[in-house]
Amino acid sequence: MSAVRENGVIVAIDGPSGAGKSSLTKLLAQRLGYIHIDTGAMFRAVALMARRAGIAVDDDARLAELCRGLEVSFVRDGENCRVLANGEDVSREIRTEEIGLLTSAISARKPVREALLTMQRAMGTKGGVILEGRDIGTVVFPDAEVKFFLSASAEERGRRRYLELAARGDQATLEETIAKVIQRDKQDEGREHAPLRQAEDALPIDSTTLSIDEVLAVMENAVRERLAQGDKG
C-alpha cells in the first residue's frame, strides 16, 4: 500500500449502476472534508455532447476530436455539485435513462476512455479525494489507498432507481427500469477497455439489505483506519 499523499488518501468507489456510489461518495466526502469526483458524470457529458453533434457511437475519430475540445468541470452548489461541459451547466440533461444507456456505449470507446483517464488522474493525484465509477480501483488509480466495490442485487438497484424516477415524474415501470439496469451492467462488464470489475484489493460491500447510513459507517471506518496508519501503510 502506498503512503498517504499531499492532501490525504485516494478513495476509489466502483460498482454497478444504482448501487449507491454517488449517494455514498457525497456523504463520505462531507464526513472527511474530501473532494468528490463523479467520473460517470464526465462520461455522461461526453455522451450528451456527442449526441448533440450527431456523432455515431463507433466514430472514434470524431469522438477523439470531441474529447480534445471538451472541458468537463464541477462546481459546488451548496450541498450539490453541478457538472459543466465547456462552461455550460448540463447537470440535469445528463441524468436521463437515455443518456445513461448512450453513455454506457460511448464509454466503451478507447479514445473516450483515454481522454477521461488523463483528466481523472490529474484531478485526483494529490489525494484528499473520492472518485466513483467503474474502473477507478482497477485502471484510474490502481494504487488508491482505499478501494470499495459497492453492489446490490439488480432487483434492488432497479427498485431504487425506479423510486427515484417516479419521484421526478418519470413514467417508467419497475420492470423496464430493472431491465435497463441489467442491460447497462452487461455492457459495462462486457466491454474490452476498462470493464467494470472488482479490484482484487477492494473491500466488497453488498448494500441490498443495508441502509445508506450503515454503508456509510463501514466506509468511514475503513478510511479512518487507513488514515490512522498514515505513512506506515
Ligand SMILES: Nc1ncnc2c1ncn2[C@@H]1O[C@H](COP(=O)(O)OP(=O)(O)OP(=O)(O)O)[C@@H](O)[C@H]1O
Ligand atoms: N443502501 C441504500 N438503501 C436504500 N436506497 C439507497 C441505498 N443506496 C442508494 N440508495 C438510493 O438508490 C438510488 C441510486 O443511488 P446512486 O445514484 O447513489 O447510485 P449509483 O451507484 O451512483 O448509480 P449510477 O452508477 O447509476 O449513477 C438513489 O435514489 C439512492 O438514494
Ligand SMILES: Nc1ccn([C@@H]2O[C@H](COP(=O)(O)O)[C@@H](O)[C@H]2O)c(=O)n1
Ligand atoms: N469510471 C466510469 C464511470 C462511468 N462509466 C460509464 O458511464 C456510465 C454512466 O455512469 P453513472 O455512474 O453516472 O451511471 C456507466 O454506465 C458506464 O458505462 C465508465 O465507463 N467508467
